[in-house]
Amino acid sequence: VRIGVEKKAMIMCVFLFALWLLLNGRVTVEICLFGVVIAGAVYAFCVYALGYHPSHERRLLKRLGGYVVYVAVLIWEIVKANMAVVKIILMPPHKYHPAIVRMRIPFKKNISRVILSNSITLTPGTITCQLEGDRYLGHCLDEAMVDGLDNGVFVERLS
Secondary structure (H helix, E strand, O other): OHHHHHHHHHHHHHHHHHHHHHHHOOOOHHHHHHHHHHHHHHHHHHHHOOOOOOHHHHHHHHHHHHHHHHHHHHHHHHHHHHHHHHHHHHOOOOOOOOEEEEEEOOOOOHHHHHHHHHHHHHOOOEEEEEEEOOEEEEEEOOHHHOHHHHOOHHHHHHO
């Protein structure tokens, strides 16, 4: 068990050392020695003062693919919503019907609720006005955008 913990700790130390080298811009013996000491000190600080544990790295690495896919989907939805808003604004006649929507999305984790709320707000034409538990209050620039809020791609990905 001790060897496994040391391996996991090495991932963060190597990352911190690589970051040190990247920020220095050159590689010398002196910079490498200071980098090793500083990376070790920062790692020790994270473990003792911030409650960091090597298992956090493993969990992050397991979920990294899902995070990347979610960000890609978010960017794509932002592009699509931009086009919809541009169409509403520039195409006459200017007939759009703003709507306020109450939604109930039963996520168990608070982080999922917050990510959904922020994703809605980042998407042009929609905004999350209020979030209380599993109840959301959202505003849409047009009624046509309501459908994507409560049963859209964000809810599907986060579930």
